[in-house]
Amino acid sequence: MANKGRVIGDTLLKVENVSLGFGGVKALTDVSFDIRKGEIRAIIGPNGAGKSSMLNCINGFYHPSAGQITYKGQVRKQMRPHETAAGGIARTFQNIALFRGMSTLDNIMTGRLLKMKRGFWWHCLHWGPALREEIEHREHVERIIDFLEIQAIRKTPVGRLPYGLQKRVELGRALAAEPDLLLLDEPMAGMNLEEKEDMCRFILDVNEEFGTTIALIEHDMGVVMDISDRVVVLEYGRKIADGTPDEVKSDKRVIDAYLGVPHE
């Protein structure tokens, strides 16, 4: 029951005929799909289908060997991750990539780095405008902390937090960048039912309140079918289905892929 009453806009990101190979291994073959402004788009598929590779292409960690990616109407050449970040793409990782030595607060503050405008030398001085800027960003981060209900762990080094909370802090860091496109790589992996429900609520709230476009990879089919507007299905690096949750659910190739039945 994806939320009604939201506005789904034009195409924000378009993936066209993207292929990606590592030596002899084809991770992605000729994959095309689009993500529209304001929607929640899921990418699903069995293990090794190329889902994370797809996110890594969008985010600039990998460069497709063929095909092109159009983001905000512009065809992207080889983009480096910090450039895509500057373009408004934020992400979380499958195996949590937090800055373990830092507190929750500092982790989320790093998400604001790109928003800080004052130059290098101002921040070396840490005085005047630079200090005011730091305080403004701190306020924004506090709002995110409230939103994600993690006030109690503000000062805790993230390495000490349980898994579910680490995932939440990672989401917070991505949100701090106020992204136009948020990529979530298995945001609910390894969570218990209660934590999953919380995470679902956060994802829906982010989408609804901030209008953030979200692309997510998730294995829990119940969750995927509940929260996403459209689903793209990959298998062995190829796209086998694309459509609304209901369409995808009844697609024969998808059922075969998930049950492991070879299709004729």
Added chain:
Amino acid sequence: MTGDILGFLFGPLKEIWEFPIFFVEVVIGGLLTGVMYSLVALGFVLIFKASGVFNFAQGAMVLCAALSFVGFQELGAPIWLALILTLATMLLMAMAIERLVLRPLVNQPAIILFMATIGITFFIDGLFQTIWGSDIKRMDVGIPKEPMEFGGVLVNTFDIVAALVAGTLVATLAFFFQSTRIGRALRAVADDHQAAQSVGIPLRTIWVIVWAVAGLVALVAGIMWGSKLGVQFSLALIALKALPVLILGGFTSIPGAIIGGLIIGVGEKVAEVYWAPGIGGGIEDWFAYILALVFLMFRPQGLFGEKIIERV
């Protein structure tokens, strides 16, 4: 037999009690040498904090900086110009290391990067000695070396200046790393390359900054040690003295590098003066390592290092 051991252990304490002024001189001498160790250790801490790499080449960088500084002066450059040219050399070196060594090794385990820095060490040691020659050179930056007297205690003026310089450098860097936006970016890079990139930190720029700052610290250390001992290959070996300092202070702590340096400086000086004669002398070379080893047993993360807590 027991009497001998007790005599060896406690005899010197009697000596200290009887000649306190001399003891104070020894301690101050140790503290000031310790400051110089801290300077070298600081370079290690900077790079370790910001990239998770233990940079074995720090000692070689000290030598390279000192050699270039003296070399430019021999070519006729005044001190200020030599200083600028040496800084430029260190910056170029930082950029070359980033481009040729670090960039191809992004996301590799720390041990791989460590091995790479061992390679860099021997390469730049050789390169700079080829360029500037391997003779022992005298360095004079005009710091007076006459002893001064404070209430009956003799102290070397040079050592005081060195301590002041080191103190200023450390205070600046500690502040830079702890409280600024760039400091936070540096710590982020040290923790996780991929995550740092994904929040928009340009990895390459950060690495150049860090190595250039480490080069600057190497230059200061090189000038200080070079003026004290002369510019020669053994400068590169002083880096090895920084290891026990790091173990004591913690690899990630700038104040730790200072306190660690002071403890090692005083410890080895006092041990050398009072206990070495009892066992035939020459313990200054290895005492620091024993101290560090004992320390490791009780506080493996160092005095101020971040305690690593893993959830299993």
